[in-house]
Amino acid sequence: MRVGRGPIVVGCCCYPSDAAPSGVTSRNRPGVAFLLDEFSLVDANYPVGDGKIHKNWFRLNFPMFYQSDILFALRALADLDALDHPGAQPALDWLAAKRGKNGRWRAAACIGAAPGAR
Secondary structure, X not given: OOOOOHHHHHHHHOOOHHHOOOOOOOOOOHHHHHHHHHOOOOXXXXXXXXXXXXXXXXXXXXXXXOOXXXXXXXXXXXXXXOOOOHHHHHHHHHHHHOOOOOOOOOOOOOOOOOOOOO
């Protein structure tokens, strides 16, 4: 997934529940199925025009600007109560592995941070 496409995919997940057809739940919404059933967040094997996955997909970008990453997708899935979907587990494991010994995660894109803060 290239930078900038994540929000579009996530947008496909987030249509209002009251507008969903009968039987459509957070687990079987088209966007959730696309993210977790058809492809893998960790493998980033989504169809892209030039076949290149941007390196920011695999970074914990904070603060969030225009780029999307696995964390952004997980946050959207959490909003949809879809983190219990089996396809989300590899990404949750990836996130847990990124946790430092102090129990925190290091932000990868500290744009605008004070010199030496990175």
